[in-house]
Amino acid sequence: MSVSIALVHYPVKNKNGNLAATSVTNFDIHDLARTARTYEVERFYIVHPMPSQKEFSSRIIRHWSEGFGSQYNPSRKTALEITAIVDDLSDVAEDYEARGKTAPVFVGTSAKKFPHTIAFGELRKRIEKEEENFCLVFGTGWGLHSSLLEDLDLMLEPIEGVGNYNHLPVRSAAAIILDRLLGNRQRDTNYES
Amino acid sequence: MSVSIALVHYPVKNKNGNLAATSVTNFDIHDLARTARTYEVERFYIVHPMPSQKEFSSRIIRHWSEGFGSQYNPSRKTALEITAIVDDLSDVAEDYEARGKTAPVFVGTSAKKFPHTIAFGELRKRIEKEEENFCLVFGTGWGLHSSLLEDLDLMLEPIEGVGNYNHLPVRSAAAIILDRLLGNRQRDTNYES
Numbered sequence: 484m485s486v487s488i489a490l491v492h493y494p495v496k497n498k499n500g501n502l503a504a505t506s507v508t509n510f511d512i513h514d515l516a517r518t519a520r521t522y523e524v525e526r527f528y529i530v531h532p533m534p535s536q537k538e539f540s541s542r543i544i545r546h547w548s549e550g551f552g553s554q555y556n557p558s559r560k561t562a563l564e565i566t567a568i569v570d571d572l573s574d575v576a577e578d579y580e581a582r583g584k585t586a587p588v589f590v591g592t593s594a595k596k597f598p599h600t601i602a603f604g605e606l607r608k609r610i611e612k613e614e615e616n617f618c619l620v621f622g623t624g625w626g627l628h629s630s631l632l633e634d635l636d637l638m639l640e641p642i643e644g645v646g647n648y649n650h651l652p653v654r655s656a657a658a659i660i661l662d663r664l665l666g667n668r669q670r671d672t673n674y675e676s
Numbered sequence: 677m678s679v680s681i682a683l684v685h686y687p688v689k690n691k692n693g694n695l696a697a698t699s700v701t702n703f704d705i706h707d708l709a710r711t712a713r714t715y716e717v718e719r720f721y722i723v724h725p726m727p728s729q730k731e732f733s734s735r736i737i738r739h740w741s742e743g744f745g746s747q748y749n750p751s752r753k754t755a756l757e758i759t760a761i762v763d764d765l766s767d768v769a770e771d772y773e774a775r776g777k778t779a780p781v782f783v784g785t786s787a788k789k790f791p792h793t794i795a796f797g798e799l800r801k802r803i804e805k806e807e808e809n810f811c812l813v814f815g816t817g818w819g820l821h822s823s824l825l826e827d828l829d830l831m832l833e834p835i836e837g838v839g840n841y842n843h844l845p846v847r848s849a850a851a852i853i854l855d856r857l858l859g860n861r862q863r864d865t866n867y868e869s
Contacts, residue, residue: 498749510703518848521837556691558843643860644714650751655711655851658844659859662852667836
């Protein structure tokens with residue numbers, strides 16, 4: 484049983500809420516791969532249906548996994564070993580099946596509240612039971628497009644900050660969510676310093 | 677009483693552990709400003725002593741605060757309102773004093789364990805008491821250089837992931853640390869979904 488993450492570049496929303504595709508960025512790939520690796524996430528799926536964008540992603544990954552970069556910065560190589568480039572979430576499910584695993588429960592993330600969201604504590608418990616696989620789905624741009632929501636099994640409750648400002652970059656949101664769901668209880672300890 | 681953050685570009689370590697200065701990046705500024713704003717951090721100090729880098733930082737901030745960007749994406753403007761560009765941590769202390777506040781307790785962050793670190797739970801309690809100001813200090817590059825450590829009052833315990841991999845990007849580490857220290861207890865709730 485395991486947790487994976489998927490970073491969706493299509494279908495997402497643009498600034499006006501309309502259907503859009505975003506470009507893959509170097510920063511997203513490295514940040515999410517490193518964060519995922521830190522929390523022992525099993526796979527980091529880069530979701531993009533466009534061949535040119537898939538080729539760009541795989542060039543970045545190859546550079547750091549095999550090329551000059553793998554010598555220069557081995558910790559990037561280790562992080563990127565868990566990445567996979569796929570067209571859509573059905574490819575994610577297929578990748579699970581190809582590895583003899585049950586398809587994951589797809590859990591969407593959003594800055595907005597949905598009617599049926601799962602709370603952090605609740606999802607953490609289900610993960611800890613180790614009876615199901617989970618794939619946390621993150622949107623680039625202005626978030627996951629509504630047409631993708633029907634492919635999801637659950638929506639995670641949004642991260643509440645302290646005030647009303649609610650515009651976390653996806654890189655930061657993913658870090659906070661992985662820490663809340665998978666991090667040890669270190670944050671709650673109170674041992675002698 | 678308040679919490680601020682400082683992103684140090686000098687003195688930091690390079691790959692070999694030697695003294696170095698890093699370049700300011702667009703991504704760091706936006707990600708940290710947004711995350712800071714989400715957790716109602718009072719100020720985000722960009723620490724760099726080089727005039728050209730300070731000028732570059734202030735150009736980015738001006739673009740999104742006053743220029744075309746402030747119309748195009750107002751949430752960036754709101755985030756960047758809390759940024760300030762300073763030479764070093766003594767400028768941070770001065771900024772507090774100029775605003776009639778007590779200089780903050782400087783709390784360094786690192787992926788390494790130091791002999792006298794403060795635990796997350798402990799620091800969270802001190803913040804909640806509202807008797808002191810705090811400035812969380814993050815290093816770019818390969819982390820804060822030892823020469824800066826004497827300017828710090830405390831070191832925060834490192835984030836432990838799940839396994840041994842320990843190379844979080846500073847943008848992700850800052851997000852996780854702010855959530856652990858300032859986030860509400862949402863992560864622990866277990867209400868009906």
